[in-house]
Amino acid sequence: MRAVLIKDGQGPIENLYIGETDKPVPTRGEVLVKIVAFGINRLDHYQRQGSYPPPPGASSILGVEFSGRVAELGEGVTRWAVGDEVFGLVGGGAYAEFVNCDEGLLLKKPDHLSWVEAASIPExxxxxxxxxxxxxxxxxxxxxxxxxxxxxxxxxxxxxxxxxxxxxxxxxxxxxxxxxxxxxxxxxxxxxxxxxxxxxxxxxxxxxxxxxxxxxxxxxxxxxxxxxxxxxxxxxxxxxxxxxxxxxxxxxxxxxxxxxxxxxxxSTLRSRSLQYQTELIASSSFRDMIDKVTGANGGGPLRTYIHRVYPWTEIQSAHHEMADNKNSVKIIVEVQ
Missing domain, CATH: 3.40.50.720 (NAD(P)-binding Rossmann-like Domain)
Structure with a gap:
């Protein structure tokens, strides 16, 4: 598959490039998602610089939040079916065409949210x-x-x-x-x-x-x-x-x-255990809150706002936008 990789494993923004890497294979309890869009976060900036490594077992590819379609199910997965539209959270790997995600860290994408809006929500x-x-x-x-x-x-x-x-x-x-x-x-x-x-x-x-x-x-x-x-x-x-x-x-x-x-x-989230994260996302109060989130013009009591959307071929420009503090709210990247 294609993914955003980092020349030499870390370094300046100019080290980011789109290259070929192994497509992940879902293990027990995991879902393989074909990514449509992913969010850029400050922690990606630090990881690229080498100061914020991913948690043990997570992909070294950047990116912790995404939206996309379920492409494949690992053994024992019961909550999702191939073709489901989802958004979710991972310890790493979202800057790619495909990502593995534990089934408990996925949420169903509502029809009223676009792919871009859904990708801006999890983190x-x-x-x-x-x-x-x-x-x-x-x-x-x-x-x-x-x-x-x-x-x-x-x-x-x-x-x-x-x-x-x-x-x-x-x-x-x-x-x-x-x-x-x-x-x-x-x-x-x-x-x-x-x-x-x-x-x-x-x-x-x-x-x-x-x-x-x-x-x-x-x-x-x-x-x-x-x-x-x-x-x-x-x-x-x-x-x-x-x-x-x-x-x-x-x-x-x-x-x-x-x-x-x-x-x-x-408080940190990325370093928390899988059990902690899945229980947090499964809590009724969190689910009630997420159900209220709409896009900027959606009319809900909670809204998500997008600063700018980039194609992933412009990933360096997207990172410069964040590094230079030019954005308010979310920068989202579409996989093309």
Whole structure:
């Protein structure tokens, strides 16, 4: 089969190329999917550079989310039939014509979602659900702060928080255009803060009458740490998804964590066990949430937004778009 490969196994964007490799064969419990579209994620960028290897047993080919048609069934598969239209999550291998996926990590593609829209959902919505619902335990009346609000996970988290009944959802981003857009979309942010020019901790205190926020979703790490702790209310919960500004925080004062009874949870999805991931996706609350997702113009309470669609012959351009931070929301690639 053809796949997006990396010359020398890792390196700059220019090392990406479409080449021939072995077509995967589904083993017990696996489904072989012929891919129509796949999503590009920040973790692909790090894996290409050699700093984020795939989990043991996963394909070394980039890509963790996709949409496509079931092409072949492994032994014991009972949930799917050849020809089913699906979308799903893998530890690697989605930048290809075919990918093996455990049957429990697939979801049926609804008719109201295009192939591109379906491919944009798994990584963002599963990650946001895990961070906000499973760990953040968001509930009606909570105040929520979401960093990197214009990212795919950020937008999913904002909408899930609103749909969960949050009293306020404050999103941070770096440009006026992104902030205005985040407030304008259905179930978008109730408040926005430019983290480059404003003190988000001071702003959320104003918005919550001095209480602070109950839940923080953070991707940034070091540069946001002190203000995140300041932003949190008594019994606040923070889920950390990445450390984009760095992972070491000098001269940390632990007393606010103690006195405010804060709970800080690190969260990754790709490194989780297959059992954990399948149970998460099978949960009734997650399925109820996913059933509400439509395209940008679909009218649902939760929507997926696409920045740009590339043919896979332009995979280098797609990676440059992400690496240069030119995108808000998802970049999707179609296999042709």
């Amino acid at each position: 963002c919505y599963i990650t946001a659900y895990q961070a906000l619902v499973k760990y953040g335990e968001v509930k009606k009346g909570d105040h929520v702060l979401v960093h990197a609000g214009a990212s795919g996970v950020g937008i999913a988290a904002i909408q899930i928080a609103r749909e969960s009944g949050a009293a306020t959802v404050t999103a941070t981003a770096s440009t006026t255009e992104k902030l205005n857009w985040l407030r304008s979309i259905p179930n978008g942010a109730t408040h926005t803060v430019n983290y480059r020019t404003e003190d988000f901790a001071a702003e959320v205190k104003k918005m919550t009458n001095g209480k602070g926020v109950d839940v923080v979703i953070d991707f940034v790490g070091q540069s946001h740490w002190a203000k995140n702790i300041e932003s949190l209310a008594i019994d606040g919960r923070m889920t950390m998804l990445a450390t984009l500004s760095g992972s070491e925080v000098p001269s940390v004062d632990l007393s606010p964590i103690l006195h405010k009874r804060l709970r800080i949870q690190g």
